[in-house]
Amino acid sequence: MSALPASTPSAPAPARVPLLTVRGLDTFYGKIQALRGVDIDVNEGEIVTIIGANGAGKSTLMMTICGNPRAAKGQITYRGEDITRLPTHDIMSKDIAQSPEGRRVFPRMTVMENLQMGAVLTDPVHFDDDLKRVFSLFPRLKERAGQRGGTLSGGEQQMLAIGRALMSRPRLLLLDEPSLGLAPLIVKQIFDVIRELNRNEGLTVFLVEQNAFHALRLAHRGYVMVNGVITMTGTGRELLARKEVRSAYLEGGAH
Amino acid sequence: MEYFLQQLINGITLGSIYGLIAIGYTMVYGIIGMINFAHGEIFMIGSFIALTTFVALALLGITFLPVVLLIMLIVAMGFTALWGWAVERVAYRPLRGSFRLAPLITAIGMSIFLQNFVQVTQGARVKPLPPQIQGGITLMQGEFVNVQLSYVQILIVVTTVVLMAGFTLLISRTSLGRAQRACEQDAKMASLLGVNVDRTISLTFVMGAGLASVAGLMFLLYYGVIDFYIGFLAGVKAFTAAVLGGIGSLPGAMLGGLAIGLIETFWSGYFSVEYKDVAAFSILAIVLIFMPSGLLGRPEVEKV
Numbered sequence: 001m002s003a004l005p006a007s008t009p010s011a012p013a014p015a016r017v018p019l020l021t022v023r024g025l026d027t028f029y030g031k032i033q034a035l036r037g038v039d040i041d042v043n044e045g046e047i048v049t050i051i052g053a054n055g056a057g058k059s060t061l062m063m064t065i066c067g068n069p070r071a072a073k074g075q076i077t078y079r080g081e082d083i084t085r086l087p088t089h090d091i092m093s094k095d096i097a098q099s100p101e102g103r104r105v106f107p108r109m110t111v112m113e114n115l116q117m118g119a120v121l122t123d124p125v126h127f128d129d130d131l132k133r134v135f136s137l138f139p140r141l142k143e144r145a146g147q148r149g150g151t152l153s154g155g156e157q158q159m160l161a162i163g164r165a166l167m168s169r170p171r172l173l174l175l176d177e178p179s180l181g182l183a184p185l186i187v188k189q190i191f192d193v194i195r196e197l198n199r200n201e202g203l204t205v206f207l208v209e210q211n212a213f214h215a216l217r218l219a220h221r222g223y224v225m226v227n228g229v230i231t232m233t234g235t236g237r238e239l240l241a242r243k244e245v246r247s248a249y250l251e252g253g254a255h
Numbered sequence: 256m257e258y259f260l261q262q263l264i265n266g267i268t269l270g271s272i273y274g275l276i277a278i279g280y281t282m283v284y285g286i287i288g289m290i291n292f293a294h295g296e297i298f299m300i301g302s303f304i305a306l307t308t309f310v311a312l313a314l315l316g317i318t319f320l321p322v323v324l325l326i327m328l329i330v331a332m333g334f335t336a337l338w339g340w341a342v343e344r345v346a347y348r349p350l351r352g353s354f355r356l357a358p359l360i361t362a363i364g365m366s367i368f369l370q371n372f373v374q375v376t377q378g379a380r381v382k383p384l385p386p387q388i389q390g391g392i393t394l395m396q397g398e399f400v401n402v403q404l405s406y407v408q409i410l411i412v413v414t415t416v417v418l419m420a421g422f423t424l425l426i427s428r429t430s431l432g433r434a435q436r437a438c439e440q441d442a443k444m445a446s447l448l449g450v451n452v453d454r455t456i457s458l459t460f461v462m463g464a465g466l467a468s469v470a471g472l473m474f475l476l477y478y479g480v481i482d483f484y485i486g487f488l489a490g491v492k493a494f495t496a497a498v499l500g501g502i503g504s505l506p507g508a509m510l511g512g513l514a515i516g517l518i519e520t521f522w523s524g525y526f527s528v529e530y531k532d533v534a535a536f537s538i539l540a541i542v543l544i545f546m547p548s549g550l551l552g553r554p555e556v557e558k559v
Contacts, residue, residue: 066447092449104444106437117437120430121449168449 017044018077019172019204020065025074027057027064027228034060035228037074042172042206047198049207049215049236051249052225058208059101061225062176066098067091078172093121097170101177101208103161107150111141114149114160118167126169134163137193155186162190166197172204173197179211187211191218212249216240224249257397262524263517268408268477270516271415275470276493277500277508278422279339279463285439285503286459287351292362293342294467295490296369299483301335301468302475303373306382320387331468339464340457342369348453366490373483381482384475411473418469419509422462426505435459439503492519492535499539501552510550514538 022040026033034057042048052058064071067088076084083091092098097118106114115134119127135142138159144152149160158178165173175194179187191214197203209215216222216236224232224245232239239245276298283291308330312323346361391405426432437445438455446452474489475481492515500511515535522534548554 068443068446087451088446089449089451092447098447100444100447104441104447106440106444108440109433109436113433113436116430116433117445117448117450120434164448 019044019079020206021077023075025064025076026072027060027069028072029069033228035064038230040223042204044204045202046221047205047207047219048221049209049219050223050225051209051212051215054210056225057228058225059176062098062174062208065174095169095171096174097165097168098174099161099165099176099178103157105149105157105160107148109149110146111149111160112145114164115167118164121168130167130169134166138163155182158182158190172206174206176208177210179209179214187214194218212245257395257400257402260395260402261400262520264404264408266517266520267513268411269520270513271411272470272473273493273496273516274509274512275415275418275466276489277496277512278505279467280494280497281502281505281508282459282463286435286456289358290362293365293369294463295486296366297335297339297464298467298471298489299486300338300369300373301331301471302481302485303377304334304468305331305472305475306384306481309384327472328469331472332465335468336461336465339460343457343460370483370486377483379483381480383480386479387476407476411477414469418466423505495535495539499542499549501549504551507549507551
C-alpha cells in the first residue's frame with residue numbers, strides 16, 4: 001500500500017438520526033436483475049460509501065434512490081417519508097442532490113448556466129451566496145465561468161458536477177465515482193472538499209466508489225456490493241482491515 | 256433591378272412565415288428527437304382560429320382594425336397552443352420510451368386526423384378573407400415595374416423579427432429557456448436537478464404551436480384564402496427549412512425559413528412557378544450532401 005499521510009478520519013460519527021433508509025430493494029433493467037434485496041442506512045451527518053467492482057450495481061442503486069429506474073420491490077425512505085414511488089423531480093426537490101456517474105455536465109451550456117441549472121429548485125435569494133460558496137470550494141470554476149461545459153477537462157467537469165449539486169443546498173449529497181479517470185492530485189482535492197463539507201457543514205454524503213482505499217478512509221461507514229447484493233458492511237476502518245476487502249479491492253489496486 | 260428587389264421583398268415575407276413554423280419543428284426535434292409531422296396542421300388550425308375570430312368580431316360589430324388584429328393574434332395563439340399541448344399529451348407522451356418509429360407514425364396519424372377534422376367541421380371549400388390591410392409604399396419607380404412594399408408585408412416581417420428576438424431571449428436568458436436547453440442536452444440529468452421534464456416538453460409544444468399560429472394568421476392576411484389542406488405543403492416546406500438550417504438549431508430554423516422563401520420566390524420569378532418546389536428541395540439535397548447537419552446544425556457525434 002502506498003504511504004499516504006496518516007488518515008484523519010472524518011468528523012466523529014454523529015448520533016444516529018436516520019436520513020435515508022433503503023429496505024429490500026430490487027431493481028431490474030428489462031429482465032436483468034441489477035439489485036437484489038439491498039438494505040442501506042445513511043444517518044444524518046455521515047459519509048457512507050458503497051464500494052464494489054464495475055457493474056456491481058452501485059450506480060443503479062444511486063439512480064434507483066432518485067426514482068430512475070424505479071424500484072421493482074422494496075422501500076426507500078427519506079427523513080421518514082416514503083419516496084419509492086415519487087417521480088424523479090419530486091425526489092430531488094426534497095434536498096437530495098446527485099453528482100451522477102459520468103458527471104453529465106451540460107456540454108453546450110456555460111459553467112455559469114450549469115450552476116444555474118443546479119439552483120432551479122432553490123429560492124433565487126440564495127443564489128449569490130451559494131455561487132460564492134461553490135467558487136470558494138472550486139476556484140477553478142470561477143476562472144472558467146463563461147466557458148462551455150463540454151470544453152472543460154475531466155477534473156473541472158467533476159468539480160462542476162459537484163458544484164452544481166451543491167447549488168441546490170442539499171442535505172444529502174449522492175456522489176457517484178467522483179474519482180473516476182482523474183489525476184491523483186485532483187482526486188485528493190475533491191475528496192478534501194467532501195470531507196470539509198461534511199465536517200464544517202454537516203453535509204451527509206453517500207458515496208459510490210471503485211477507488212476503495214480512498215473511499216473507505218474518507219467514510220464513517222461502508223458497504224461492499226457484489227453482483228447487486230450487499231455482502232459486507234462496517235466502519236471504514238473495519239472494512240479496510242478485512243482480508244476479503246483487501247484482496248478483492250485493494251491489493252494491487254490501491255492508487 | 257426593380258424586379259429583383261420586388262422578388263427579394265416577396266421572398267423575405269414568405270421566408271418569415273416558413274421560419275415561424277420551422278421553429279416548432281426544430282424545437283420539438285431538439286428536445287425529444289422526433290419530427291412532429293402534425294405541426295403543419297397546427298399552423299393550419301391557427302389560421303382557421305384566426306379567421307373564426309375575425310368573423311366573430313365582425314358579428315359583434317368590432318371592426319377597428321388594430322384591435323381586431325390584436326384579438327385575432329391573441330385568440331389564435333392561445334387556442335392553437337392548447338391544440339399543440341393536447342396533441343402532445345394525447346398522441347406523443349403515452350408513447351415516450353416506446354420504439355423509435357412509434358411517435359413518427361402517430362405524428363403522421365395525427366396530421367391526417369387534424370386535416371380531416373377541419374375538413375369535416377369547416378367544410379372542404381376554401382375560406383376567403385377580404386383584404387384587410389391594403390396599400391403599401393412604392394419604394395422605386397421603374398420603367399416596367401414598380402417596387403412595392405405592402406403594409407401586410409411590413410406587418411409580417413416586423414412581427415416575425417419581434418417574435419424571433421423575444422423568443423431568442425426567452426431561450427437564452429430565462430430559467431424556462433435554460434430548462435429547455437438542459438432537457439435537450441441531457442433530459443435525465445435535468446430531472447436529477449429537479450426539472451419536470453414532461454412539463455418542459457409540453458411547454459415546448461405550446462411555444463411551437465403559438466409561433467405556428469402567428470404564421471397561420473400571417474398566411475391568412477397575406478394570401479386571403481385558406482383551406483384544410485394548407486398545412487401540408489407549408490409544413491413540408493417549413494420542415495425542409497428546419498433541416499436546411501440544421502435541425503435542432505433555432506437560428507438555423509430562422510435562416511432556413513428565409514432561404515427556402517427566397518429560393519422559391521426567385522425561382523418562380525426568374526424561371527418557372529411550376530418548378531419552385533423542385534428548386535427548393537433540390538437545394539436542400541445539395542446542401543445536405545456537403546453539409547450533412549445543415550447550415551447551422553452541429554454534427555451528431557460529440558466528444559464525451
